[in-house]
Amino acid sequence: MHTILIICSAILVILTLLLAFWTSITRARTKTIAYDAATDPAGPMLKAQRAHGNSAEYAGVLIGLFLLTGLVYAGRDLGLTVTILVIAITTARILHAIGFLVCVTLERPHPLKAVGALVTYLGGLALALIVLVKVL
Known part of the structure; x- marks a missing residue:
């Protein structure tokens, strides 16, 4: 497996776990224990929850895409693109x-x-298309 794919996958996991930890810290600091209690869009709790939730929503898909990329490029250089x-x-x-x-x-x-x-959507789509074209 390509080192860059492993490193970037690990970074996505670390990001999600750090955001989860930050959400827990914010929950304790703001004393917002109930999960649906954070409703203030300017408040730190809702911001922390959404940052973590969004990261968790995308991490698995992107790690899966990185793994597929590694499989398709097994034994070959990933190339600059x-x-x-x-x-x-x-x-x-x-x-x-x-x-x-x-x-x-x-x-x-x-x-x-x-x-x-924008970079997530366009970059993910481009990478998925490259992987698809590579196997066809």
Whole structure:
């Protein structure tokens, strides 16, 4: 398996676990124990919950895509395009999470969230298409 795919997969797991830990810390700090209690879009609890939830929603899909990429490129170099896509997607997930945590309110788009989402969607789609074309 390619090292870059393993590293980026591990980073996605670490990001999700750190956001889970941050959510727990925020839950204790704000004394918001009930899961549906956080309703303030400008509050730290809802921001932490959404950052973690969104990370968890995408981590599995992206790790699966990275693993498929590794299988398709087994014994071959990933090439610059695939390597850049994998790193860009991983970086985008980090930026997206930061955008959730630093935004003024979840009701207004934050540039980091927007860039992170766009790179995730377009980069993930491009990588999936490259993998699909490679096996056909």
